[in-house]
Amino acid sequence: MSANQPKYGQIIDKLVREIRDGTYQTGDMLPTEHRLMEAFGVSRHTVRQALQGLKQMGLIQAQQGKGSVIIAKANPSAYVDMIQSIEALIAKGGDLDRRLILSRSVEADDELSQAFGTKKGREFTEIHLVRHSKQGPSVPVAYLKIWVDPEFSSLARELENDGRTVAEIMKLRFGMETGSIRQSITATSLNQEVAEKLDRPAGDPALQIERLYSKTTLALPHLRTISICRGDLVQIDSHFQSQ
Amino acid sequence: MSANQPKYGQIIDKLVREIRDGTYQTGDMLPTEHRLMEAFGVSRHTVRQALQGLKQMGLIQAQQGKGSVIIAKANPSAYVDMIQSIEALIAKGGDLDRRLILSRSVEADDELSQAFGTKKGREFTEIHLVRHSKQGPSVPVAYLKIWVDPEFSSLARELENDGRTVAEIMKLRFGMETGSIRQSITATSLNQEVAEKLDRPAGDPALQIERLYSKTTLALPHLRTISICRGDLVQIDSHFQSQ
DNA sequence: CTGCATTTGTGCGTATGTATT
DNA sequence: CAATACATACGCACAAATGCA
Numbered sequence: 001m002s003a004n005q006p007k008y009g010q011i012i013d014k015l016v017r018e019i020r021d022g023t024y025q026t027g028d029m030l031p032t033e034h035r036l037m038e039a040f041g042v043s044r045h046t047v048r049q050a051l052q053g054l055k056q057m058g059l060i061q062a063q064q065g066k067g068s069v070i071i072a073k074a075n076p077s078a079y080v081d082m083i084q085s086i087e088a089l090i091a092k093g094g095d096l097d098r099r100l101i102l103s104r105s106v107e108a109d110d111e112l113s114q115a116f117g118t119k120k121g122r123e124f125t126e127i128h129l130v131r132h133s134k135q136g137p138s139v140p141v142a143y144l145k146i147w148v149d150p151e152f153s154s155l156a157r158e159l160e161n162d163g164r165t166v167a168e169i170m171k172l173r174f175g176m177e178t179g180s181i182r183q184s185i186t187a188t189s190l191n192q193e194v195a196e197k198l199d200r201p202a203g204d205p206a207l208q209i210e211r212l213y214s215k216t217t218l219a220l221p222h223l224r225t226i227s228i229c230r231g232d233l234v235q236i237d238s239h240f241q242s243q
Numbered sequence: 244m245s246a247n248q249p250k251y252g253q254i255i256d257k258l259v260r261e262i263r264d265g266t267y268q269t270g271d272m273l274p275t276e277h278r279l280m281e282a283f284g285v286s287r288h289t290v291r292q293a294l295q296g297l298k299q300m301g302l303i304q305a306q307q308g309k310g311s312v313i314i315a316k317a318n319p320s321a322y323v324d325m326i327q328s329i330e331a332l333i334a335k336g337g338d339l340d341r342r343l344i345l346s347r348s349v350e351a352d353d354e355l356s357q358a359f360g361t362k363k364g365r366e367f368t369e370i371h372l373v374r375h376s377k378q379g380p381s382v383p384v385a386y387l388k389i390w391v392d393p394e395f396s397s398l399a400r401e402l403e404n405d406g407r408t409v410a411e412i413m414k415l416r417f418g419m420e421t422g423s424i425r426q427s428i429t430a431t432s433l434n435q436e437v438a439e440k441l442d443r444p445a446g447d448p449a450l451q452i453e454r455l456y457s458k459t460t461l462a463l464p465h466l467r468t469i470s471i472c473r474g475d476l477v478q479i480d481s482h483f484q485s486q
Numbered sequence: 487c488t489g490c491a492t493t494t495g496t497g498c499g500t501a502t503g504t505a506t507t
Numbered sequence: 508c509a510a511t512a513c514a515t516a517c518g519c520a521c522a523a524a525t526g527c528a
Binding site for chain 3: 032033034048051062063064065066067068
């Protein structure tokens with residue numbers, strides 16, 4: 001976490017910690033840029049660089065003439081809990097089983113190169129799985145696509161034997177620790193190939209959840225997953241509270 | 244698109260257009276910061292502000308000592324919800340316009356009575372709106388259904404004149420403060436009625452976001468909203484960090 | 487309403503560090 | 508080693524929005 005050399009990175013880390021600690025509460029005003037300059041002994045430019053980082057993370061919102069409001073406390077519990085609770089939701093009370101569909105080498109297209117922040121044409125390993133409910137009748141719940149650097153291509157075999165999550169295996173087997181996950185949820189409809197595996201008609205509504213795993217907030221991702229979840233089985237619940 | 248006053252905004256617009264036009268292809272290098280300074284007649288700082296915008300849009304990737312690579316032609320995420328706190332939820336929605344479709348009295352069916360925790364048959368006010376993008380051409384983005392107690396039925400009029408969010412108006416006009424929001428996200432497809440208002444074919448994928456607003460976690464909700472968002476325009480982003 | 491202080495936004499200049507070629 | 512290109516960091520000035528006297 002604190003491997004950030006630059007000053008603005010250190011300021012980001014400090015402020016994020018303080019927002020989490022409760023030194024600042026959601027709804028509170030952050031100190032003014034001038035105060036932060038004095039507090040950290042840096043120029044306004046450096047302070048603004050840090051604040052822009054917080055803006056990108058969705059923690060603050062700046063308003064000209066007023067100041068910066070804290071609009072979010074990045075979850076106080078470790079992200080793992082949050083992710084696991086999402087996985088639990090996907091499972092709807094039961095554990096999920098994985099079945100390998102394919103594992104192959106692909107060249108990055110526009111979408112993939114954008115996700116990883118690399119040039120088009122770079123090689124990646126693509127793995128497809130289907131997740132089934134374990135309990136009761138085995139119902140297919142989600143189609144999972146995974147992309148990693150070719151050096152981790154043995155991940156496919158690990159996934160079949162190991163019940164752990166992809167991120168956990170990446171850490172245990174390859175030492176790739178995840179410190180930051182970006183998640184996007186979109187709506188889509190099942191294409192023919194996925195629909196078959198999920199035992200639903202093509203065109204059915206589905207939730208698509210993309211996750212980009214990286215070591216730190218600023219680093220490029222080392223793992224990308226897309227879960228295509230049956231719209232009739234999966235819903236994502238959250239609860240927001242003031243304070 | 245070109246409603247950007249500041250210089251860096253104009254540079255972003257120009258470069259985005261050129262990337263889309265094909266003047267630059269994915270995999271190409273962008274001109275160096277120095278070249279862009281000369282080309283646009285601005286300082287390096289302004290060029291870098293523009294480039295950071297492109298980075299945030301996921302169009303380019305800068306590499307120290309080499310240059311900036313084009314990694315995508317378009318940013319698919321036009322409307323992104325970044326949801327991590329109540330404040331963020333309530334503050335969002337400033338960049339969208341509302342148009343009233345209908346306001347009527349309804350009796351609670353099974354679904355509605357369950358959501359509010361009341362008996363079937365109780366009377367509620369149901370309000371339908373369509374949200375359009377304010378900037379550029381007015382594109383319909385989401386169909387919004389709102390349910391409140393009949394004593395707040397004047398909410399419909401307020402919503403037309405006031406740019407604020409539903410929760411803010413509930414607080415300002417009726418003193419109903421929101422301290423807890425429960426949210427469920429599901430995938431659905433557009434029915435005929437909603438599809439028409441959103442200018443899309445029926446059956447198109449959509450994100451359905453249901454929110455129940457209450458004063459405290461334990462209290463019964465005083466407001467229920469369902470947003471049916473065009474799947475091609477809306478995505479929900481979150482960011483998780485360890486420690 | 488006017489004026490003023492505060493606060494963020496935009497923009498310029500300069501210098502130095504670091505990775506790549 | 509040298510040249511190139513992006514990254515970090517300092518400084519200054521003025522504009523625009525806000526809130527208050």
